[in-house]
Amino acid sequence: xxxxxxxxxxxxxxxxxxxxxxxxxxxxxxxxxxxxxxxxxxxxxxxxxxxxxxxxxxxxxxxxxxxxxxxxxxxxxxxxxxxxxxxxxxxxxxxxxxxxxxxxxxxxxxxxxxxxxxxxxxxxxxxxxxxxxxxxxxxxxxxxxxxxxxxxxxxxxxxxxxxxxxxxxxxxxxxxxxxxxxxxxxxxxxxxxxxxxxxxxxxxxxxxxxxxxxxxxxxxxxxxxxxxxxxxxxxxxxxxxxxxxxxxxxxxxxxxxxxxxxxxxxxxxxxxxxxxxxxxxxxxxxxxxxxxxxxxxxxxxxxxxxxxxxxxxxxxxxxxxxxxxxxxxxxxxxxxxxxxxxxxxxxxxxxxxxxxxxxxxxxxxxxxxxxxxxxxxxxxxxxxxxxxxxxxxxxxxxxxxxxxxxxxxxxxxxxxxxxxxxxxxxxxxx
Numbered sequence: 001x002x003x004x005x006x007x008x009x010x011x012x013x014x015x016x017x018x019x020x021x022x023x024x025x026x027x028x029x030x031x032x033x034x035x036x037x038x039x040x041x042x043x044x045x046x047x048x049x050x051x052x053x054x055x056x057x058x059x060x061x062x063x064x065x066x067x068x069x070x071x072x073x074x075x076x077x078x079x080x081x082x083x084x085x086x087x088x089x090x091x092x093x094x095x096x097x098x099x100x101x102x103x104x105x106x107x108x109x110x111x112x113x114x115x116x117x118x119x120x121x122x123x124x125x126x127x128x129x130x131x132x133x134x135x136x137x138x139x140x141x142x143x144x145x146x147x148x149x150x151x152x153x154x155x156x157x158x159x160x161x162x163x164x165x166x167x168x169x170x171x172x173x174x175x176x177x178x179x180x181x182x183x184x185x186x187x188x189x190x191x192x193x194x195x196x197x198x199x200x201x202x203x204x205x206x207x208x209x210x211x212x213x214x215x216x217x218x219x220x221x222x223x224x225x226x227x228x229x230x231x232x233x234x235x236x237x238x239x240x241x242x243x244x245x246x247x248x249x250x251x252x253x254x255x256x257x258x259x260x261x262x263x264x265x266x267x268x269x270x271x272x273x274x275x276x277x278x279x280x281x282x283x284x285x286x287x288x289x290x291x292x293x294x295x296x297x298x299x300x301x302x303x304x305x306x307x308x309x310x311x312x313x314x315x316x317x318x319x320x321x322x323x324x325x326x327x328x329x330x331x332x333x334x335x336x337x338x339x340x341x342x343x344x345x346x347x348x349x350x351x352x353x354x355x356x357x358x359x360x361x362x363x364x365x366x367x368x369x370x371x372x373x374x375x376x377x378x379x380x381x382x383x384x385x386x387x388x389x390x391x392x393x394x395x396x397x398x399x400x401x402x403x404x405x406x407x408x409x410x411x412x413x414x415x416x417x418x419x420x421x422x423x424x425x426x427x428x429x430x
Contacts (some may be wrong), residue, residue, distance in 0.1 A: 002040060006297045007214050009034045010290055013231055014332065017379060018400045021149035025279050028286025031235040034122045035293040036365040045296055052292035054285050055336050057113075057251040057344045058158060058382060062281060064254025065115045068233065069277035071261045073122060075226040079219035082126035087216070091131055097141055097193055100124055103151030103184050109179075112250060113150035113383040117142055122275075124234045135396040137197040140403055143387040144375050144410050148189055149339075150383075151371035155243050155250065158382060159339035159370045166343045167350070167363050171243065177364050181421040185372075185414045192413065196406055228264035232257055280389035284334075287379065289335040305327060315358045316427050318349060319365040323422060326369025327415045331376030331408075339370050361426030368418045378403040 013031025017024045035041045045052045072078065085103075089096035100120065107116040119140055125177045128135045150156030154164045154171040165176065194201075207223070220226060236257035240250060262272050293329050294300050308320070330338045353359030374381030378388055379398045 002038075003297045003299060005038050006035065006040045006293045006375075007042075007299060010294055013290055015383060018404075020399055022403045024400075025286065028283050028290060032289035032293075033290060040293040040296055041289055044293060046289045048109045051294070051340055052295045052337075054288040054292075055158075055340075055343065057249050058336060059281055059284060060251040061112075061387065062114060062118075062284070062382070063276065064256075064258040064359065065118045066250065066276045067258035067272050068236070068254070068261055069118050069122065070272050071258075071265050071267050072119075072229055072233070073275060074221070074265070074271055075229060076219040076221040076231075077226060078122045078126055078420075080121045080216045082130060082332060083216035083219060085123065086127045086130055093131075093133055094194060094243075096127065096131070096133075097138055097197065097201065098190055100127075100138060101141050101145040101186075101190060101193065104145040108146045108149035109153040109156040109175075111237060112155050113146035114379070114386055115240075115250075115254070116146050116150070116384045117387050117390075121387060125390070125394050125396070134200050135394065136391060136398050136402065137200045139173065139387050139391050139396070140406050141193055141197065143383050143403075144380075145186070145189065145406060146183060146383045147371060147374045147381050148185050148410075148414060151185075151368065152179040155240055156375070157371045160367055161243075161250070162336070162339050162343060163363060163367050163370075166347060167360075168427045171241075174367075178367065181368070181418055184421075185417060188413065188417060190412060192410065196409065201270065225265050229261055232261045232264060234331065237262070263351075272404050277386065277389040277393060279392075280289055280386055283385060284382070287385075288337060291333045294333070295337065295341050300329075300338065301345065307344060315353060315355070315362070316423065319358075319362055319422055319426070320419065322362055323369040323416060323419055325367040326366055326371030327376065330341055330370050330373035331380045331411070333369045334379060335374045335381055342366070342370075346359065358426060361422065364425075364426070365422050372414045372418060374413070375407040376404070377407060380407070 009031055013027050016022050016027035032041070032046070038044070041052070047053055062066065085096065085099055089099050100123075104116055104120050107119070111119075121139060124138045124142060125135055128138055128173045147157065151160070152175060154160050154169070160174060163169065174304075236253055239246060239248060239253040258272075326338070326342070346362055350359040350362050353362070374384070378384050378398070384403060388398050388403065
């Protein structure tokens with residue numbers, strides 16, 4: 001009875017989020033409240049439990065990076081980058097999209113996909129407005145690129161941090177095993193952008209001329225403060241990349257960076273809190289509690305165990321099930337709590353594997369499925385939710401279905417392409 005009730009509440013909230021009949025924050029919080037009233041979650045499981053509660057590391061990572069972005073915006077850096085990007089692309093819409101997608105994909109493995117979209121999205125909004133282009137296609141493309149690019153490293157996508165910690169896999173392990181396929185998938189995705197967004201990649205001829213006449217240096221309002229802030233940002237990026245050495249959680253790094261940037265910039269609370277997406281943070285909290293309710297009643301674990309029991313000791317089949325199954329299941333719940341729930345199950349499979357190399361291959365199949373599946377829907381990955389929040393804040397709303405109609409296509413293509421890589425590298429020629 002409890003299981004059926006938890007499922008009903010989750011589906012109801014998800015329907016409201018997907019159809020946007022009511023505000024998505026209200027839907028998530030309403031669903032969380034119903035879970036609490038039904039006794040499915042309590043204060044401990046919602047706020048303190050590691051597997052079923054709010055993922056505070058994600059919340060405070062977002063908060064810290066939003067403060068950093070808010071301070072950087074005051075210096076004129078984003079306007080500078082917007083004009084620079086537009087001039088390098090010579091105002092051509094597809095060339096601009098490729099440039100922004102490549103920047104996003106290059107930053108995501110070094111920072112993480114959430115941090116990257118927080119930094120790149122404000123630039124995108126500005127440059128699109130300068131060129132008279134629709135903002136939504138560019139933001140969606142960046143979210144999709146961040147999820148693909150972030151797959152390459154330990155810190156690139158939050159689920160990878162969970163997997164790496166549990167499986168004792170290093171930054172270099174992820175880079176060696178996943179970066180090759182990520183490069184291929186990014187190349188394919190860039191080609192897909194031409195067709196996915198072709199109806200919006202049109203430009204009035206007068207805009208490029210106007211852009212080429214602009215001087216990006218004039219956008220910088222305070223060069224001294226900008227230099228100080230960039231030094232702090234460089235320190236944050238370095239700390240992110242040295243995660244396995246420093247053993248500092250990304251959330252701590254982000255908060256320390258935010259505090260340091262407030263000090264060196266002298267920003268007032270009104271300035272450094274200006275870009276904080278409070279609605280996005282609250283939506284995440286509600287979503288984590290909703291998924292935690294499903295974890296509490298054993299729904300997600302039961303689905304995972306059913307899939308694993310079905311494949312038995314056929315490790316090729318198990319790898320396929322983890323890759324495709326994670327992409328499907330992760331599409332309907334945020335991939336962070338999904339991965340946290342599934343990690344113990346995958347660990348048991350890996351330990352039982354007669355061939356250690358094939359056992360380790362299950363981790364890579366799992367990571368690829370969870371990370372690439374994050375593109376499938378608007379709520380499947382943290383970066384997607386952040387992008388939608390930024391778009392709404394800037395008066396360019398992206399609906400659940402508008403994002404999902406692009407994300408689902410990209411997920412299907414990338415996951416299908418990832419399977420031959422897993423099979424060839426870890427089974428056919430192992």
